[in-house]
Amino acid sequence: xxxxxxxxxxxxxxxxxxxxxxxxxxxxxxxxxxxxxxxxxxxxxxxxxxxxxxxxxxxxxxxxxxxxxxxxxxxxxxxxxxxxxxxxxxxxxxxxxxxxxxxxxxxxxxxxxxxx
Amino acid sequence: xxxxxxxxxxxxxxxxxxxxxxxxxxxxxxxxxxxxxxxxxxxxxxxxxxxxxxxxxxxxxxxxxxxxxxxxxxxxxxxxxxxxxxxxxxxxxxxxxxxxxxxxxxxxxxxxxxx
Numbered sequence: 001x002x003x004x005x006x007x008x009x010x011x012x013x014x015x016x017x018x019x020x021x022x023x024x025x026x027x028x029x030x031x032x033x034x035x036x037x038x039x040x041x042x043x044x045x046x047x048x049x050x051x052x053x054x055x056x057x058x059x060x061x062x063x064x065x066x067x068x069x070x071x072x073x074x075x076x077x078x079x080x081x082x083x084x085x086x087x088x089x090x091x092x093x094x095x096x097x098x099x100x101x102x103x104x105x106x107x108x109x110x111x112x113x114x115x116x
Numbered sequence: 117x118x119x120x121x122x123x124x125x126x127x128x129x130x131x132x133x134x135x136x137x138x139x140x141x142x143x144x145x146x147x148x149x150x151x152x153x154x155x156x157x158x159x160x161x162x163x164x165x166x167x168x169x170x171x172x173x174x175x176x177x178x179x180x181x182x183x184x185x186x187x188x189x190x191x192x193x194x195x196x197x198x199x200x201x202x203x204x205x206x207x208x209x210x211x212x213x214x215x216x217x218x219x220x221x222x223x224x225x226x227x228x229x230x231x
Binding site: 035043044050 | 164
């Protein structure tokens with residue numbers, strides 16, 4: 001079975017602080033994909049990143065960075081110098097490759113509040 | 117290039133009525149997925165469809181729920197005889213044809229309220 005755990009239910013920081021959102025996953029697939037989505041208060045889901053299981057290179061995009069470690073089955077997301085506009089619920093998701101389905105398995109999300 | 121479109125954005129139904137949720141995938145996308153988000157919860161997969169085919173419906177409740185993606189027109193998620201517990205946000209996502217690990221692009225969701 002596949003599972004994604006986001007242990008942090010809510011995080012509150014002050015603007016300009018760095019914040020890391022944790023994501024731990026479980027899968028028996030040898031090839032899989034990991035995703036992060038952002039859900040702002042308006043409710044839509046915004047795709048942030050996809051990472052393949054065979055590519056452990058960390059990625060940076062502006063103030064966002066992702067740390068993928070297969071050894072600990074983690075795919076953590078760091079926001080540097082947080083801003084109020086970063087306030088949202090962030091979801092980590094996993095997609096396996098066995099069985100033909102392409103469904104995403106989501107964690108329960110981490111609600112990030114950035115205070116001015 | 118228009119994104120995934122869902123309508124209606126908000127839907128209110130009384131218990132026992134039917135709810136029909138529509139999803140138009142992005143242009144060029146032939147795979148559609150439906151997810152349900154209960155209050156304060158993450159998204160849960162319901163069904164995965166390609167044109168005229170249901171590929172994976174392992175997340176669909178056994179009764180009252182059905183989905184289709186006809187050759188022409190949008191994908192429809194249909195809930196018959198709605199109950200209060202069906203109140204949730206229903207998201208549709210689409211992806212390009214297989215051949216790569218295409219990310220799923222989500223629509224804005226339909227928020228169903230059952231009174």
